[in-house]
Amino acid sequence: MNIQNSYRQDKAAGKLYLVGTPIGNLEDMTFRAIRILKEVQIIAAEDTRQTRKLLTHFEISTRLVSYHEHNKQASGPELIRLLQAGDSIALVSDAGLPAICDPGSDLVKQAIEAHIDVIPIPGANAALSALIVSGISTDRFTFLGFLPRERKPLLQELQALQQGKETLIFYESPHRIVKTLEAMLEVWSPSRQMCMMRELTKKFEEAVRGTLQECYDYLKENPPQGEYCIVVEGSTASETEAAIVWWEAFSPEEHVEHYTTQGLDRKEAIKRAAADRQMPKRELYNYLHQE
Incomplete structure (x- = not known):
């Protein structure tokens, strides 16, 4: 069991802050996030070049180090050592909340095992931002990140999700989204409602809402651009009935x-x-x- 009292002052170890950063529009940066990034001893970033632009904009001069998928085995233990020695560290991703679909989750686990306080500094999130403007039910939802690249595991994953009634949220790249929708049309009803969001909070933000078939047809006429967040409704009554019959x-x-x-x-x-x-x-x- 691990019990954390985030703001207890009698601990010698530092704290690991998970700091949300803008997903496009810099005005989405919170006052608290800026303060924490200025106060900590170290900022650990997925892409230091991207994060340095953010720090420069807000005149933050804190020491910046790299922590990403390819160096986490070496840098993770070193960051834990620094935390145990008393340094506080802010973990940031390229955009949005860290530790979602990125190696930050590994650092969080290591910090918890070392009895280091892990504190969230909320901020922008692409998945929830897309969900709340999608027009699709927000009562129950499942976030699945990126679907498998290969066709066979992709179809298997979609089949496993076919009967779920909760809203589904995915991330997808512009290079793969057409193939992903083609696979969805193979497995799911083409009449399912969905929303495709791209360029969230940026100048060319776009929401395309319609049936699965309509959204696929739209992409065939309008080549995909930018990163997408896809929101798809759960299994409909007619789809469930058809699944029982087959x-x-x-x-x-x-x-x-x-x-x-x-x-x-x-x-x-x-x-x-x-x-x-x-x-x-x-x-x-x-x-x-x-x-």
């Missing part, structure tokens, strides 16, 4: 074989078939092995 004519073994022919191993195929049939996977496994 396997009713299958025997349990045929149901499992359907998934194995799509590239799933037998264990995952049994798990998926059991979920379709709303039965424990162990029960389906035992049934298949009695035959």
Whole structure:
């Protein structure tokens, strides 16, 4: 168990601050974020060149060091050593909140294990910003970051998400978004509502709202530009009904074989078939092995 009292003054160790930075518009920087970046001894940045522009704009002269995916094995333990010695460190990403889809999460885990206080300094976030303007339900949602690049694991991931009723949020690059929507159209209903946000908070911010098919057709006519945040509604009632119908004519073994022919191993195929049939996977496994 780890209990943190963030502002207790009797600890010799420094604090690790997770500082949110603008995702485009510099006016989204908070007063508190600027103060913390000035007060800490070190700022650890994913891309020091990008962060230096931000620091220069706000006249922050704090020592800047690099912490990213390719050097985290060496720099992570050194940052923990400095924290234990009493230095406070601010962790920032290129844009938005650190430790989301970036190596900062590893540093957070190491700090917690070392009983160092980890303190959030809230700021802009692309996923939530896109969600609240999407017009799609915000009651329940799941953030999934970037989907797999390769076609087979991409389709498997989308199939696993097919029956979920919560809103889904993804990040995607302009080079991959068309292929991602093509895969979604293979697995999900083309009538699902979605919103594609690009260039959030910047001059060319754009929100494209419509069905999955309409958004795909839009991209075919308007080549993608900039980084995207995609918000997609969960499974609709008609989609759920259709999903129930397709396997009713299958025997349990045929149901499992359907998934194995799509590239799933037998264990995952049994798990998926059991979920379709709303039965424990162990029960389906035992049934298949009695035959």
